[in-house]
Each structure stands twice: as C-alpha cells, then as structure tokens.
Amino acid sequence: MNSKLLRAVVVIALLALPCVALAQITEYQQEQWLHTPAVTSHIGNLTGNANSDRVKYDYRRYCVGCHGDLGDGNGENAIWFIPPTYAKPRDFELAVFECRSTPTGTLPVDQDLFDTIARGMDRTNMPPWNTFTDRQRADLVAWIKHYSPRWQTEKPGTPITIPAEPEVTPERVKAGQEVFARVQCWKCHGVTGKANGPSAPTLTDDLGRPILPYDFSSGARPKCGSTDRDIYRVFMTGLDGTPMPSFADNIKPDEAWELVFFLRTLQPNNEYNKKEKAIAKELNLKPLNALQLSQ
Amino acid sequence: MSPAHKYWTHWIVVAAIVLATLQTANALPAFARKYGLRCSACHESWPMLNYFGQKFKDNGYQLMNDRDSPIWQNPSYWPVTFRITPIWHVVTTKNVVVDSYAGGVATGTTSSQNIESSGFDLSGLDFHTGGTLEKNFSFYVLPSSDPTGAFHFESVFARLDNLFGSPWLNIKLGRFELDNLLSEKRILTLTGNGGIYQLYHFIPAGDGNIFGQIGDNQLGVEVMGHSANDRTRYSASLISSNDGNVNLTLGANSYTGFFTASQAFDAGKLGVERIGAYAMVGEAATYYLTTGSVPIPGSGIANKGFSREGFVGQFYFGPHVDVQVVTQHGSDNAWFGQGYGNAVATDGNGGTTCGAAAGTPGCPANNFPGTTLPVGSQAPSWNGVTIEPHYVYSPQLIFIGRYETIHMSQQANGPGYAAGFTGPNGLTGPSASNLGNISDYTLAFRYNPFMTSRAGFAWHNEWNWMHQIGTGPLLGLSSPNATYTEFLTGFDFDF
Numbered sequence: 047m048n049s050k051l052l053r054a055v056v057v058i059a060l061l062a063l064p065c066v067a068l069a070q071i072t073e074y075q076q077e078q079w080l081h082t083p084a085v086t087s088h089i090g091n092l093t094g095n096a097n098s099d100r101v102k103y104d105y106r107r108y109c110v111g112c113h114g115d116l117g118d119g120n121g122e123n124a125i126w127f128i129p130p131t132y133a134k135p136r137d138f139e140l141a142v143f144e145c146r147s148t149p150t151g152t153l154p155v156d157q158d159l160f161d162t163i164a165r166g167m168d169r170t171n172m173p174p175w176n177t178f179t180d181r182q183r184a185d186l187v188a189w190i191k192h193y194s195p196r197w198q199t200e201k202p203g204t205p206i207t208i209p210a211e212p213e214v215t216p217e218r219v220k221a222g223q224e225v226f227a228r229v230q231c232w233k234c235h236g237v238t239g240k241a242n243g244p245s246a247p248t249l250t251d252d253l254g255r256p257i258l259p260y261d262f263s264s265g266a267r268p269k270c271g272s273t274d275r276d277i278y279r280v281f282m283t284g285l286d287g288t289p290m291p292s293f294a295d296n297i298k299p300d301e302a303w304e305l306v307f308f309l310r311t312l313q314p315n316n317e318y319n320k321k322e323k324a325i326a327k328e329l330n331l332k333p334l335n336a337l338q339l340s341q
Numbered sequence: 342m343s344p345a346h347k348y349w350t351h352w353i354v355v356a357a358i359v360l361a362t363l364q365t366a367n368a369l370p371a372f373a374r375k376y377g378l379r380c381s382a383c384h385e386s387w388p389m390l391n392y393f394g395q396k397f398k399d400n401g402y403q404l405m406n407d408r409d410s411p412i413w414q415n416p417s418y419w420p421v422t423f424r425i426t427p428i429w430h431v432v433t434t435k436n437v438v439v440d441s442y443a444g445g446v447a448t449g450t451t452s453s454q455n456i457e458s459s460g461f462d463l464s465g466l467d468f469h470t471g472g473t474l475e476k477n478f479s480f481y482v483l484p485s486s487d488p489t490g491a492f493h494f495e496s497v498f499a500r501l502d503n504l505f506g507s508p509w510l511n512i513k514l515g516r517f518e519l520d521n522l523l524s525e526k527r528i529l530t531l532t533g534n535g536g537i538y539q540l541y542h543f544i545p546a547g548d549g550n551i552f553g554q555i556g557d558n559q560l561g562v563e564v565m566g567h568s569a570n571d572r573t574r575y576s577a578s579l580i581s582s583n584d585g586n587v588n589l590t591l592g593a594n595s596y597t598g599f600f601t602a603s604q605a606f607d608a609g610k611l612g613v614e615r616i617g618a619y620a621m622v623g624e625a626a627t628y629y630l631t632t633g634s635v636p637i638p639g640s641g642i643a644n645k646g647f648s649r650e651g652f653v654g655q656f657y658f659g660p661h662v663d664v665q666v667v668t669q670h671g672s673d674n675a676w677f678g679q680g681y682g683n684a685v686a687t688d689g690n691g692g693t694t695c696g697a698a699a700g701t702p703g704c705p706a707n708n709f710p711g712t713t714l715p716v717g718s719q720a721p722s723w724n725g726v727t728i729e730p731h732y733v734y735s736p737q738l739i740f741i742g743r744y745e746t747i748h749m750s751q752q753a754n755g756p757g758y759a760a761g762f763t764g765p766n767g768l769t770g771p772s773a774s775n776l777g778n779i780s781d782y783t784l785a786f787r788y789n790p791f792m793t794s795r796a797g798f799a800w801h802n803e804w805n806w807m808h809q810i811g812t813g814p815l816l817g818l819s820s821p822n823a824t825y826t827e828f829l830t831g832f833d834f835d836f
Contacts, residue, residue: 054784054804054806054828058785061830062740062802065788066734068790069734069735069738069789100610103736107379107381107736108381108382108393110379111377111379111382111793112377112378122793123377123378123794132408166404166405168406169407171377171378171404173376173393173397175393176569177392177613179607179609180607181609181610182612264407266407267407
C-alpha cells in the first residue's frame with residue numbers, strides 16, 4: 047500500500063505541476079497588485095492590511111467579477127448590470143460611497159465600509175457578505191482604499207452626531223409629514239413613498255446613469271441599514287454619488303427624527319414601524335396632495 | 342460460482358449502477374449567470390460550497406438582495422445547467438475468481454487473477470434547474486441519467502423560505518440531499534469508490550437494511566433554519582424509509598428522522614470554523630406480505646430500528662488549507678444484521694429486481710410471522726471517520742486528500758453463532774471482528790483554467806485505493822479481502 051500511495055502522490059504531483067504555474071495570479075494582476083501601498087484599516091481593535099496574503103485571495107475570489115482587477119467597477123459582469131434595475135458596481139478609484147456616517151463630500155470612516163460589506167447593498171447585486179470573518183472584512187476595507195489616491199491625500203470626515211431618538215408621538219408623525227412636504231421628498235419618492243414622484247423618471251447618478259429612488263412601500267431594505275438611526279443618518283449625510291442630497295443644512299435633528307417617524311408609516315408592516323403604523327391609523331393619516339404641493 | 346457468490350456479484354452490479362448515478366453535484370452556472378457572481382464566490386472549488394455558498398443555499402438560492410424573484414430577470418432567462426464528465430480511467434480489482442479452461446473447455450476449476458480495465462468513459466448527465474419561483478419560494482429539479490442515458494429524478498423539491506420573515510424557518514418538500522455539511526452531492530472526487538463517502542453508504546456485510554444511507558437523496562420534508570450570517574444552523578427531516586425510491590415500493594409506513602445542528606466561530610486569521618453533530622434515527626420494514634410467495638411492494642411491516650450519529654467539523658487554517666471531518670457511530674437492529682429488510686430488492690430507481698420468492702438464491706430473506714433469529718445474532722454496530730483535507734492553491738486549483746476508515750465494533754454473527762451454520766445473511770458461523778472493515782484513500786486535484794460567472798470547467802485527476810477486510814469471498818474474490826484501485830483523469834464541465 048505504501049509504495050502505491052507514494053506512486054500515486056508522485057503521479058498526481060507531476061500532473062499538477064503545470065497547473066500550479068497556470069493557476070497563479072496573472073501577470074496583469076501581479077502588475078497591478080504588487081505595487082499596493084501599505085494601506086491599513088482600523089475597526090475597533092482590528093487592523094486590516096491591504097498587503098495581507100489573504101486579501102488578494104479574497105478579492106479575487108469574491109469581488110473581482112464585478113469590481114474588476116483595477117477596482118474600477120468594470121469586472122466581467124459589469125456590462126450586464128443595466129441601470130436603473132441593477133446599479134453598476136462601485137468604482138473604488140473614485141472613493142465615492144453612498145453609505146457613510148460622515149458628512150457629504152467626505153470620505154467614509156473604515157467602519158462604514160466594514161459595515162457595508164456585511165450588510166450588502168439591497169436592490170443591487172452586492173449581497174451581504176456577512177459570512178466573512180471580521181479580519182477578512184477589515185483587510186478588504188484596506189484593500190478597497192488602496193485603489194484611490196484620495197485615501198492618501200484626504201482624511202475621512204468626522205462622523206455626524208445622532209441625538210437620542212425621541213418618543214414616537216402622533217404630533218411627531220404629523221410634523222414629519224410636514225417636513226416631507228417642505229423639503230420635497232415627495233418629488234422623487236412620491237407622496238405615498240412609492241418612488242413615483244414627478245422627478246423620479248429623470249434621476250441620474252453623478253456618472254449620468256439612470257437611478258431609481260427608494261420605494262418605501264416595497265418592503266425592500268433601505269440600502270444603508272434598516273434601523274431608525276440608519277435612516278436618520280441618510281438624511282444628514284446624503285447618499286454621495288446619487289441624487290439623494292444631505293439635508294444637514296435644511297432640517298434640524300428633531301425634524302429629522304419626525305421625518306423618520308413619518309416615513310415609517312409609508313412602509314409595509316415590519317419590525318421597526320409598529321408604533322408609527324398604529325398612530326397613522328389612529329390619525330387616519332392621508333397622503334399629501336401632489337397637485338397642491340406642486341402649485 | 343456458488344449461490345452466495347452470485348448473490349453478492351448481483352449486488353456489486355446494482356451498487357455500481359447506483360454509485361454511477363450518485364456522481365451528481367449541484368454547481369450551477371445558472372445561479373452565477375443570474376446574479377453575476379463567479380463560481381468562486383460560492384464554491385471553495387466547484388462544486389464544493391464555501392460559507393457564502395452555503396448561506397446562499399440555506400436562503401433558498403437567494404442573495405437576499407431584493408432581486409431574487411425571477412420577475413427581475415430577463416424573461417429569456419432559463420435557469421438550466423448541464424453537467425457531464427468525459428474521462429479516461431483504469432480500474433483494478435484484485436484476486437477475482439475466474440474460470441479455468443483447457444482446450445477450449447471449462448475445466449471446472451478456477452484461478453485467481455487481478456482484473457485491470459482501462460478506457461475512455463463518461464459520467465452520467467445531469468440537468469440542473471433551480472432557483473426561485475418568487476421571492477422566498479425556491480425549487481430544484483434535477484433529472485439525472487446514468488452513463489447509458491437512463492434518466493431518473495435525482496432531486497426534486499420546492500421550498501418555502503424565510504417563513505414569517507425569519508431565516509429560522511424554512512420548509513422543503515420533495516426528494517433532496519440530507520443536510521450533510523460535508524455534502525456528497527458536492528464531492529470533489531469522481532472515481533467509483535472515491536466519488537462517494539464510504540461513511541455515508543456503509544452497510545455491514547450481509548446486512549439487509551436498504552436504508553440508513555445518508556449519502557442518498559431521500560424523499561421527505563425538511564425543516565431547517567439558520568442565523569442571518571449562517572453561523573448557526575439546524576435542520577430536521579422526516580423521510581420515508583425507502584432509500585429515496587418513488588412509488589412506495591418498500592415499507593408502507595416506515596419513517597426516519599435526520600437531525601443536524603452546527604455552530605460556526607470566527608477564528609480570526611484562521612477563518613471560520615464550524616462544528617456540528619447529526620443523527621439519523623429510523624425504522625424500516627423487515628417483513629413484506631407475499632402473494633404466491635412473492636413479496637408485495639409497499640406492504641412492508643414489522644419495522645425494526647437503526648441509527649447513525651456523529652460529529653462534523655469544518656476547520657480552516659487560513660485561506661489555503663482546510664480539513665473536513667465526519668465521524669459516525671452506526672447501529673442496525675439484529676434483524677437487519679441477519680439480512681432481513683430488503684425482500685423487495687429495489688434497483689435503486691423504484692423498480693424491483695427480485696421477482697422470485699424471498700429466500701431463494703439472489704432474493705433476500707423475509708421476516709415471515711414466526712421467524713426467529715439464529716442464536717448468537719447481534720445488532721451490528723460500527724464506528725468510522727472521514728478526514729478530508731484540501732489545499733486551495735488558488736481559486737483555480739485545489740488539491741484534495743481523503744482518508745476514510747470504518748471499523749465494526751459488533752458483528753451481526755456474534756461469538757454465540759453456531760459454527761458452520763450459514764445464516765439468512767449469507768455469512769457462516771461467528772464473524773471475525775474485523776469483517777467488513779474499510780480503509781479508503783483518495784488523492785486528487787482539480788484545475789480550473791478559467792473562472793467566470795458563465796460556466797465551469799475542471800481538469801480532474803484522481804487516484805483511489807479501497808480495501809475491505811473479509812468480504813473477498815462474498816464478492817467472488819479469491820482473497821479474503823477486497824481491494825480496488827482506480828486512476829481517473831478527465832474534463833468535468835458544466836454550463
């Protein structure tokens with residue numbers, strides 16, 4: 047048995063030899079990746095490293111098909127993602143990210159990217175990669191950062207402060223509807239939140255590609271998280287690269303919370319909106335009149 | 342050949358046919374095409390799943406990104422994948438008893454020879470189709486042929502996913518692979534003996550339990566659940582004790598439960614480690630009513646019990662090395678040990694192969710009323726382990742090793758069995774303690790020259806050596822032990 051096993055090992059090894067050479071990272075990838083700057087990420091006590099052996103392996107295995115070797119969002123599958131149904135993959139060279147805790151126009155903090163990888167981007171082809179270890183995600187954050195020089199020349203923005211969430215009351219829900227009217231959320235999202243506002247068909251992202259507003263009535267998860275704090279954050283930071291602006295200069299924190307409460311009434315029943323839905327029912331809350339609003 | 346030899350040779354042929362059809366795997370470029378992900382996103386090496394692929398499967402073939410419903414696909418999208426494997430292989434069987442001739446006439450004596458066959462060959466053909474019917478309604482249909490083109494339904498099920506909005510409750514109904522963490526349907530090896538997990542199919546020598554093979558797809562209902570990141574998983578299946586055969590050809594009212602639970606841990610640089618356990622507890626018929634002495638399919642009663650239980654481990658040591666371990670303790674009721682349980686003798690596809698009266702040569706025993714077990718009969722039991730390390734050089738090249746060993750801990754024919762007495766299981770006298778023990782080694786590598794989200798192709802090379810103690814004479818061999826060797830090279834592709 048031992049001699050047979052040895053012979054089998056030799057034969058298998060000889061046959062595998064050319065494959066070992068062929069299965070290495072391609073010359074093209076080597077050229078792009080060997081000069082990786084020493085970019086790191088910091089998530090809590092965890093330090094991710096763009097030069098780790100693992101991250102190249104993971105990026106190649108999981109990410110490159112969409113985001114491409116160069117991180118420019120031109121992986122082999124990118125041409126099949128046709129906006130607005132499917133958003134194009136993120137171009138890491140631009141370092142413009144939708145889901146941030148930092149003010150509009152600034153770089154996100156590492157934790158933002160770390161969370162986005164695990165959460166995925168609903169209504170896009172970016173799935174929740176929450177099966178990764180924290181180490182894998184931290185390394186991938188560092189890896190993503192190596193694609194843009196912005197990370198060498200700019201510092202991430204300072205995360206916004208989110209005040210404590212007030213109690214949900216009928217008055218706040220009604221006030222939220224007024225904010226909804228005042229800052230013209232309805233123009234894109236529609237008066238019932240069904241993404242059918244008058245501006246919806248004309249929306250494009252910063253690269254001129256068609257994009258759909260979020261349909262509150264669909265039951266789909268908001269891209270940047272489902273909790274009240276996540277939705278609040280989106281008002282105040284905007285979704286960079288999309289037509290969704292930051293309202294940090296237009297609405298006060300209290301008003302932002304009121305808007306959160308009102309938007310909850312536009313969603314189908316879920317684990318977050320029981321109180322708001324009950325209040326809307328009690329108030330017999332009617333949708334705004336689009337005609338009156340547009341006059 | 343003696344009747345016993347003929348009996349066992351018959352079963353070798355049946356087993357070979359069944360094993361040939363078992364080499365089906367669920368790797369779907371159709372899913373990759375739907376979602377625009379490369380094979381490597383879900384497969385450690387196609388078709389073996391990685392953690393992300395396991396989560397995708399557990400979610401009902403959904404990424405959970407609100408684009409899972411087919412309404413989001415181009416209407417021309419048709420989720421079909423075929424898989425087939427053209428190969429060249431050489432198979433050696435040691436010490437086969439062959440007839441001797443002199444002057445063109447059989448001498449009536451036999452000699453012992455090693456039989457080595459080599460040549461080009463084909464695997465069966467699989468047509469996989471699966472995905473979602475609507476968000477949280479998934480399905481899988483897999484018509485599969487043996488190498489001659491005879492089709493059967495290897496897998497057919499519909500699944501209700503995320504019931505009440507929770508990943509903890511999913512229900513599947515149909516014919517499906519049991520929730521084995523080390524999946525035989527996604528096995529990375531292809532040879533006759535290396536292309537299955539021996540542990541998933543082990544039946545003691547002479548044993549009549551046609552069920553208890555956790556590697557076969559089974560008919561039943563499965564409830565399973567998992568945490569959002571799939572770190573925690575459980576499943577419970579209720580399956581008919583008919584070895585996945587359709588048309589209720591076996592026991593009319595015998596069922597088996599299969600239960601699994603596992604937990605994964607984040608081990609930092611090493612990766613995600615998973616440990617779990619499984620148990621199969623069931624009953625199967627030993628007495629089939631007869632008409633004209635011929636067993637009536639579907640009439641099985643006099644159920645007896647059996648069990649399989651063990652631990653599973655999936656251990657990662659960084660991005661390149663992982664080791665998968667499965668242990669098993671198995672036990673069959675003494676009636677199965679004596680060869681009862683298979684009087685209808687199915688061919689693996691719902692038909693029957695034994696039309697004569699039970700107990701005649703070639704037809705297994707039937708537990709007629711008043712039948713008693715031979716003195717010294719015991720419940721056979723065994724312990725086994727499968728250890729399968731992988732070295733993933735890159736997502737395009739994987740090296741596979743496997744060692745399996747199964748040791749009987751208690752034989753059906755115990756020490757009290759009468760010497761010289763041949764029981765209904767075909768075994769004479771008390772059995773040696775190591776009768777039926779198996780050792781199995783497999784070495785292989787698979788090289789994928791390209792990696793896209795459209796199709797899969799692997800150059801596959803594999804060597805397997807399997808050795809079973811004491812079953813040589815039962816299998817028509819001149820040596821006490823049965824030994825098989827196979828080397829295989831071929832192209833494994835799907836589109």
